[in-house]
Amino acid sequence: MRDGGDLTRGLRLLCRLEEIPDGGARGFPAPPGGFTGLFAIRRGGRVFAYVNSCPHIGLPLEPVPDRFLDRKREMIVCSAHGARFRVEDGECVSGPCMGDALEAVPVTLLEGAVYVPEDAGR
Numbered sequence: 001m002r003d004g005g006d007l008t009r010g011l012r013l014l015c016r017l018e019e020i021p022d023g024g025a026r027g028f029p030a031p032p033g034g035f036t037g038l039f040a041i042r043r044g045g046r047v048f049a050y051v052n053s054c055p056h057i058g059l060p061l062e063p064v065p066d067r068f069l070d071r072k073r074e075m076i077v078c079s080a081h082g083a084r085f086r087v088e089d090g091e092c093v094s095g096p097c098m099g100d101a102l103e104a105v106p107v108t109l110l111e112g113a114v115y116v117p118e119d120a121g122r
């Protein structure tokens, strides 16, 4: 018999997979005691998560809640000075922090739920 508690030890439940729109993004608050949240992007059954802090000067990326992607929903965009990042690895491909990258957060998908390390975010 499988012990679900062991599989999620050290992890924090972010949300159910279906709570992130397919092809879209969603922001999440900071962990308890922290002040920098996370955001996650869903591509079908895959989820990419990052700390919501731009490598340029550390601002949160979204201009309004959950708006992390460009109009075509192809790239992550920082609303402050327009840096653009690849969804798959968070690398900045244009803008003031080109060549730098968002801080990736490892994602665990388990029975339709999305988990991240307990201390992810800051």
Ligand code: FES
Binding pocket: 054, 055, 056, 057, 058, 059, 078, 079, 080, 081, 082, 083, 095, 096, 097
């Ligand atoms: S803070 Fe993100 S581009 Fe300047």
